[in-house]
Amino acid sequence: MLLSDMMGPGWSFWVGTVLLLAAGSVFGFDCEFPNRECGWNWSEAWTLLSAANISALGPTAPQADSENNVKGEMLYYSAEVSGPQSLLKVVSPVFEPHTLPTCALQFALHMFRMDFAKFKMIINAPNNSWESTTFEGNSAHRWENQTQPINVVTQPFQVILEILNPGTTYPSHVAIDDIRAINCYHSVGYVTAEKFRSSNIRTCEDMQKIPLSKLQQEFGPKTGQTFYNNCRGKDDRIVKYFKDRKSVSAEINYGIRFETEEDIYNFINELSIEVQNRIQKLNSKGKLVTLKLMVRKSDAPVETAKYMGHGICDHISQSTPLKSATDSSQVISKICCGIARSLKIKPQNYRGVGIQLKSDMIGIDQSFLNALPEDLKKKILNNFISNKKHEYSAAASSQQPSTSFAPIPNNSTKLDESVLNALPEDLRKEVLESYGLYPSCETHKPQSSASKQTESCSGHLSSKIHEPQPSTTKQIYSSTEQKSSKEESEVNSDEFSQEKIPTLGGVIELDDLRALIKEWMDSTDDPFGGKCLKGI
Numbered sequence: 001m002l003l004s005d006m007m008g009p010g011w012s013f014w015v016g017t018v019l020l021l022a023a024g025s026v027f028g029f030d031c032e033f034p035n036r037e038c039g040w041n042w043s044e045a046w047t048l049l050s051a052a053n054i055s056a057l058g059p060t061a062p063q064a065d066s067e068n069n070v071k072g073e074m075l076y077y078s079a080e081v082s083g084p085q086s087l088l089k090v091v092s093p094v095f096e097p098h099t100l101p102t103c104a105l106q107f108a109l110h111m112f113r114m115d116f117a118k119f120k121m122i123i124n125a126p127n128n129s130w131e132s133t134t135f136e137g138n139s140a141h142r143w144e145n146q147t148q149p150i151n152v153v154t155q156p157f158q159v160i161l162e163i164l165n166p167g168t169t170y171p172s173h174v175a176i177d178d179i180r181a182i183n184c185y186h187s188v189g190y191v192t193a194e195k196f197r198s199s200n201i202r203t204c205e206d207m208q209k210i211p212l213s214k215l216q217q218e219f220g221p222k223t224g225q226t227f228y229n230n231c232r233g234k235d236d237r238i239v240k241y242f243k244d245r246k247s248v249s250a251e252i253n254y255g256i257r258f259e260t261e262e263d264i265y266n267f268i269n270e271l272s273i274e275v276q277n278r279i280q281k282l283n284s285k286g287k288l289v290t291l292k293l294m295v296r297k298s299d300a301p302v303e304t305a306k307y308m309g310h311g312i313c314d315h316i317s318q319s320t321p322l323k324s325a326t327d328s329s330q331v332i333s334k335i336c337c338g339i340a341r342s343l344k345i346k347p348q349n350y351r352g353v354g355i356q357l358k359s360d361m362i363g364i365d366q367s368f369l370n371a372l373p374e375d376l377k378k379k380i381l382n383n384f385i386s387n388k389k390h391e392y393s394a395a396a397s398s399q400q401p402s403t404s405f406a407p408i409p410n411n412s413t414k415l416d417e418s419v420l421n422a423l424p425e426d427l428r429k430e431v432l433e434s435y436g437l438y439p440s441c442e443t444h445k446p447q448s449s450a451s452k453q454t455e456s457c458s459g460h461l462s463s464k465i466h467e468p469q470p471s472t473t474k475q476i477y478s479s480t481e482q483k484s485s486k487e488e489s490e491v492n493s494d495e496f497s498q499e500k501i502p503t504l505g506g507v508i509e510l511d512d513l514r515a516l517i518k519e520w521m522d523s524t525d526d527p528f529g530g531k532c533l534k535g536i
Contacts, residue, residue, distance in 0.1 A: 039093030040179065042075055046088065049076045049175075066108035066143040066177040074110075074177040077163075090176060092159040105159060108143050110175035120164070125157040143177070192219070207231035248279040248286065251354030253294050255308045258347035265337050267353060272333035275355050285325035286357030289332055291339045292317045294352030302348075310351035316343065325359055332357065 065074045077088055092105075109119075121133040163174060180203065195218065201207050207215075208231050216224030229235065250271050258264050268291075279286060294313040296302070304311035318339050326332070336355055 041091045043087070043089045046075045046077055046090075049074050062110045062143065062173075062175050066110070066145070074175045076173070076175045078173050088163040088174070090161040090179075094156050094158055095153075096156060097154050105179065106145055107161070107179040108145050108177050110143050110173070110177075120160075120162040122160040122162065123153065123157055124160055125153060125155040128155070145178070195219070204231040245282070247356050247358035248275060248282065248284075249290075249292075249354060249356035250274040250278065251292060251352065253310045253352030253354075256294075256310070256351050256353060257308065258350050260347055261341075264340055264347055264350065264353075265333075268336045268340065268355070269329070269333045271353060271355050272329040272336065275332055275357055276327055276329035279327045279357055284359070285327045286359035287322045287325045288319055288358040289322065289335045290317060290319040290356040290358065291336045292352075292354035292356065293340075293343070293345070293350065295345055296349040296351050313351050316345075318343070327357075 062074065062076075075090065119134065120131055123130055123132050161176070196202075199210075199218070201210070207227060212224065212228045215228050218224065219227060252271070256267075258267070293316040294310050295316055297312045297314055300312040320335050320339065322331070322335075332355060
């Protein structure tokens with residue numbers, strides 16, 4: 001039914017719908033309205049009616065909800081009971097932006113003996129609000145629905161339903177029910193949306209009826225699993241509060257008034273110092289210097305409407321790459337002054353000045369890099385440049401192989417562990433070796449024990465060793481470890497104090513010692529327990 005068909009004289013009825021997208025959901029907002037858990041709110045003049053009190057209403061009020069369910073619920077207002085009201089409101093939760101014109105909010109109104117000025121549907125977005133639809137007139141004693149999409153909304157927004165001045169002339173009733181979104185798909189393009197429509201999927205409830213296997217067959221394993229979870233309110237993606245910083249800048253576009261070129265260069269010098277301070281706080285450097293200028297438009301008035309404001313301007317931006325990264329204000333200032341000089345803009349026309357220092361290495365500890373050998377530093381820099389979008393966060397360590405390496409001493413040059421964790425295994429090994437924290441290993445064992453040797457050498461020298469099977473071998477390890485402990489800590493041991501003749505596992509003679517060592521070597525493939533003699 002068209003809106004024009006319902007706007008005739010006498011008792012007419014309106015049902016409006018507005019386009020929206022459910023917050024936190026891939027699909028349209030689908031909830032048993034009116035349920036405050038859905039996120040909707042309404043003004044106090046409304047009454048939430050249930051099965052117990054619907055039947056108690058007079059003959060002019062609705063006797064069932066919009067789906068003809070006598071046990072249903074609805075929002076109801078009676079001017080006979082509550083008296084005239086200047087405004088009735090129903091407000092939606094905050095919805096995500098959308099780009100599909102097929103998405104719409106559907107709801108039903110029951111109007112009887114209704115006298116009011118306007119019925120409005122308002123889209124409320126940040127710093128912007130507009131009426132999507134306005135109705136005027138009266139209604140018959142019935143429920144009806146209508147779907148009416150609106151334009152694409154590119155910002156988070158709310159939908160507000162307003163009824164102005166109900167019941168100012170004579171007593172009247174109004175009820176609202178069955179609010180739901182249809183054909184709303186967040187982060188879904190037109191091709192996927194068309195698949196939804198062809199499969200008769202309009203709401204989350206429709207999606208929940210489809211088994212996971214069918215969704216994965218239709219949309220792919222990963223996307224199908226995502227749809228299956230999202231329509232049930234599940235989303236295990238990590239909330240990312242911060243993004244890697246790619247640039248540092250300082251800009252001023254208020255109160256900029258220069259008389260001479262010297263004024264320009266002095267200001268650029270001061271702004272360069274501010275950029276230097278900001279990037280040094282991040283312990284970083286940049287390789288691309290950009291000068292941003294706001295210049296008075298040729299036909300713009302010299303005196304701006306706002307005192308000392310920038311007014312109507314042309315925006316000019318020019319960049320210069322550097323051979324090596326820098327955080328020096330002198331270098332930055334020299335580059336920017338050269339750019340300003342080449343542009344030949346009258347000093348009186350400057351309205352804004354900004355300096356940006358950009359690099360893919362913003363946020364990386366330069367002192368850590370500077371302490372490395374030059375060839376290794378180049379490898380690391382090339383690795384980071386080729387992986388611009390790599391995450392340098394603590395979470396990255398969990399994505400690396402579960403290989404342990406030597407803990408970094410507190411008194412050593414500061415190493416950024418998040419940077420280490422983000423490096424490939426071979427680069428990380430070279431870095432640690434350059435600090436003396438990663439033991440080099442030379443394997444001379446049979447092929448059968450190669451895997452054990454590799455696993456041990458990929459990490460730090462573990463204090464836990466493989467214990468050989470024969471008891472004589474245990475005695476050798478026990479005696480050796482006790483003697484080492486005695487020499488390091490200078491603690492006397494009764495066992496060693498009673499030994500007057502040097503022995504090894506109780507053996508004194510050289511031939512017996514050879515036999516003992518041979519027995520030990522033959523008893524295991526890895527007598528050193530994965531340790532490298534070079535690192536011990």
